[in-house]
Amino acid sequence: MFTLKKLADGDVSPNKVDLGIGVYRNEQAGYHELEAIKQAKKILDERNPGHDYEVTVGNPTFLKHAVRLIFGSSSQVLQDKKVASVQTISGTGANHIGALFLSRSAKFSGKTAYVGIPAWGNYGPIFRLAGLEVAKYEYYDIQNGVHFPEIPQLVRTAPAKSIFVLQSCCHNPTGADLTKEQWDELAEAFKNHDVLPFFDIAYQGLGAGIDEDVYGIRRFAELGLEFVVVQSFAKNFGLYSERADVLHIVGKDEENARNIGDQLRCLV
Numbered sequence: 001m002f003t004l005k006k007l008a009d010g011d012v013s014p015n016k017v018d019l020g021i022g023v024y025r026n027e028q029a030g031y032h033e034l035e036a037i038k039q040a041k042k043i044l045d046e047r048n049p050g051h052d053y054e055v056t057v058g059n060p061t062f063l064k065h066a067v068r069l070i071f072g073s074s075s076q077v078l079q080d081k082k083v084a085s086v087q088t089i090s091g092t093g094a095n096h097i098g099a100l101f102l103s104r105s106a107k108f109s110g111k112t113a114y115v116g117i118p119a120w121g122n123y124g125p126i127f128r129l130a131g132l133e134v135a136k137y138e139y140y141d142i143q144n145g146v147h148f149p150e151i152p153q154l155v156r157t158a159p160a161k162s163i164f165v166l167q168s169c170c171h172n173p174t175g176a177d178l179t180k181e182q183w184d185e186l187a188e189a190f191k192n193h194d195v196l197p198f199f200d201i202a203y204q205g206l207g208a209g210i211d212e213d214v215y216g217i218r219r220f221a222e223l224g225l226e227f228v229v230v231q232s233f234a235k236n237f238g239l240y241s242e243r244a245d246v247l248h249i250v251g252k253d254e255e256n257a258r259n260i261g262d263q264l265r266c267l268v
């Protein structure tokens with residue numbers, strides 16, 4: 001992508017159209033600001049929050065709203081205080097801190113992260129850099145679509161403590177997501193096997209809807225599973241430059257989530 005972008009930027013054709021990186025553009029091919037962001041900036045300007053230091057794990061109000069967007073404001077996991085959340089430098093940074101946390105934990109050190117292909121190209125380098133092994137499996141092909149029921153079958157047979165990267169919605173790069181029934185079946189496979197779901201969500205609200213796009217995550221939460229969610233706001237808010245994103249980890253209980261939160265604070 002990096003090389004392709006450099007070549008495209010250097011192309012002087014007046015007719016060129018850049019379809020490389022997934023961002024909205026206006027008619028002049030420049031930054032497209034969403035109306036909600038325009039309004040939010042006005043409010044920020046009036047309130048002038050300043051630029052004082054923030055606590056290490058990030059702005060508490062931002063995190064409170066981010067976690068509600070994922071799990072729903074009346075979610076049981078939030079009432080039970082089972083989620084540890086930290087602000088990260090972009091969704092890419094959330095993936096990195098999540099992978100690093102697992103790689104440094106007694107349970108997942110040296111374990112394998114399964115990435116369905118085709119996939120966002122950064123998973124492999126991010127997980128390997130953190131010290132985990134990476135294995136690929138077929139997520140989708142053009143003849144057969146999403147490989148179901150092969151994916152839950154792989155979950156049932158993978159070695160214990162394997163990590164499975166799952167995209168919650170708007171799968172990058174295929175656009176092919178699981179149906180609700182498929183999420184239900186996959187959640188059951190995870191519930192009955194000792195492997196860890198690692199959700200990546202970079203497009204909440206750009207698929208079927210805010211709540212529909214997190215159907216899988218909320219189903220896994222309802223079943224009482226422990227898992228990771230990395231949440232990017234770059235695309236759905238058009239906040240590409242802000243790099244204000246979040247890593248959530250759902251623990252076993254409140255005490256476990258507090259300990260996870262403390263470890264994440266150290267990593268941040």
Ligand SMILES: Cc1ncc(COP(=O)(O)O)c(C=O)c1O
Nearest residue numbers: 090091092120172200202232234
């Ligand atoms: C599936 C997926 N995950 C994560 C990211 C990274 O998001 P960010 O731009 O916030 O680093 C992207 C960005 O393209 C993506 O498509």
